[in-house]
Amino acid sequence: MSTNKLNVEGVMLFEQPFARVPYENYRKVFRASQRNIEKEFAPVQTAAHDLAKRSKTGHSSTDDAIKSIDGMITRVENLKRKLSDLHTSSGTPTLGVMRERLQHLATVEDMQSTSSPEFARWADIRLDRWLVDWSLRNNKVKTAKTIAAERGVERLVDIELFSDIRRIEEALKRQTCTEALAWCSENKAALRKNTLEFDLRLQEYIELARAQKHVEAIAYSKKHLLPWQETHLPQIRQASALLCFPPTTACGPYKRLYDLARWTTLVQSFRLAIYNLSTLPSEPLLHLAMYAGLASLKLPACYDTHRKNIDCPVCDSNLGRLAEEVPFSHHVNSTIVCRISGKIMDEDNMPLVFPNGQVYSKEALEDMAARNDGTVRCPRTGEKCNFSDLRKVFIS
CATH class of the missing domain: 1.10.287 (Helix Hairpins)
Incomplete structure (x- = not known):
């Protein structure tokens, strides 16, 4: 109990x-x-x-x-x-x-x-919430809304929050900072130690420089970049010098400022900022919960193509990729699991060895022999023999 x-x-x-x-x-x-x-x-x-x-x-x-x-x-x-x-x-x-x-x-x-049945029901609702969270993070909005509506958890999930995230990220992908800057303005107090607003302002300045609008860029810098000079003076100086270089420049520091990949970085910075504000982890909650279970099951054998167990989640190709980020399970006392039945082999379910050296549980082989007139077949090599030819293996 x-x-x-x-x-x-x-x-x-x-x-x-x-x-x-x-x-x-x-x-x-x-x-x-x-x-x-x-x-x-x-x-x-x-x-x-x-x-x-x-x-x-x-x-x-x-x-x-x-x-x-x-x-x-x-x-x-x-x-x-x-x-x-x-x-x-x-x-x-x-x-x-x-x-x-x-x-x-x-x-x-x-x-x-x-x-208890009450916890089972509560855990089911929690799993529904985690599935909605995973769907929203992977832009599967219709799936998330369908799960939330069918399971009656609309008020227990954050569909509106992720809709706002998606709206602002889509705007950034269209290379406009307006939506993100509006969000920064709404959360100015909470973002005091975050540089997202400066990065957005700098990007707008860079786009003016890219368009060769030097007068507008200088005016923009005075209004929106100079207030950050106490903490970002080196970046502001470099940005000022950007006006002397065309977008096709090969000069490293300024070529990097003109790099369009900066928009992708802004998307990532925005998502990290809004996650931190809401104490949301960067990983889906479903993954974090699964990590705990996978860490207790992960063994080196799970990544051996010849020793995979069909009943082991880590041996599954998809979950195995997720399990790569967690450490191997630490067992003080090792256990031997049958690759046929997935059951632990012990004194009540002794391991038996084929002539070729492959080991499986007594229960699984007895069941196989009963269905094949006393003949057993090694699932790994295909070798057949009589059940009486199997030898006992003692665990020490």
Whole structure:
């Protein structure tokens, strides 16, 4: 029973992004509300101070005071409408998603065993979420939406987030930074230590230089690159010198700046930045979960074409490529597995050896002999012999 005890802390290691994504979405709603409040309240406060000052000095008529108050009321009503629309369209739904996800995670704390039906159902939902995550990361949006709809997990997956990622990445592939810069502006506070915005600004400058628009490039540099001079002065100096070189230059440093492969690097940098912001791993969650299982099964024999086991996941060609990134399994006590049945050979299921030296389990060979009138056949070499010709092998 103790081996089936649920490790809640281990389960939660994979769930930080699950709760973090809606939190980040709601934080955007909060920041937008804050900007609207600051924008509308500043003129209201200024008008109120002016009205109070004129009233004290007697320079304000009743009509002017009413007009000023009406203007303040209009601004406050506009602010109220904006905040209401913002929270109705984004705030309330995001809070609902956050609440539902936290409730989903809270149910695990009440489970005691991995063998309980409740955990099996919870694990099925988790697998559905991981399959949707894998599909979204591999641009299989229709598949992701179909799985989410059929399994009823739309509010437990991040389809909107990955739709935004795909939209911005597609824009970068079209060699435009507008969408990515807008995203940087929305998340400026969280990206303080990230150089993505500077890299995007530099790329826009490079495109102006590529188009031989030198005047526009100089103006752009003054407005968008010089504010970064404290941290990126060498890059800014090199970019300034770029105007002296045509796009066809063979000079190494400037040829690299004109290289169109920089757009691919920007796509990767953007994806890394948005993943870090949402605490999403760079690998699909499904892969991370599979790594743990593959690491416990991976053996050198799995990569020997003559010793593959059909029941071993690592011996499978596709999973074997995934398993290349994990270490080999470490066994204090070795076990011998039958290549026919996949069962462990021990004192209750002794290994038997063919005359050619190939070893298989007694149970598998007895079953083969019963179906072939006492004759057994080596699956690896095709050699046949009588079951009575097999010899016992003792494990030491």
